[in-house]
Amino acid sequence: MNSYLETHLLELILSIQPRKTESYLLIASGMKDLISQQGILIQLGNKLEIFWNKVISDCTINLIENNNTIKVGRTNRQLDHLFMCLTADEVNYLESKCNLNFDTEKKPASNDKISRVADVIVEKYQKKVNFGYFVPCIAEIPNDVVKKYPDVKIYGVRWMIETLQCKYFTCDEFFQFFNDVIGPILNDKFGI
16 A cells, blocks of 8 residues: 555545535435535545645645635635646646536636636746646546536646656556545445
8 A cells, every 4th residue: 555645645534524414405305314425525625635735745846835825806716736846937726626517607607717816826926827627536537528628727637646746656556545445435434
């Protein structure tokens, strides 16, 4: 088993706390004691964001290590990932998303937010900015998903590991750990 993943990812996954559903539909249907799978998935997404920021910090220059907000107009915006690689003179700004199936109103707003934030980052750092979505649970983004987002790039785990020149684990090790270790933990938390 990979010790980096065991030390830094496993601890985050074990800290996920299942909660009972808050769905009025399920409560009204007499299923108020069900575990909220959506709540676990949201926590898992947040834990993966924390984990990948740790990996970024351990591999390269994490620009949000001490402050993960940036002012866009009058609003402070939270940034998921912002980093510079040691071998490239550019900045990478990524919003972490485990689910890209936005509803029709959220997709343009999310894409617009990313674009506006990227413009501010260009001004701040005076460097080229690669920006888009990072899907921390897909090795490589399928073409059908890429086609749905022609205006925003989408990056997977393999791209992240290669870009960071990560020496702690490979893409295959990450997904093997996810399948062999995290999967059974999630099954237990879901009550499956």
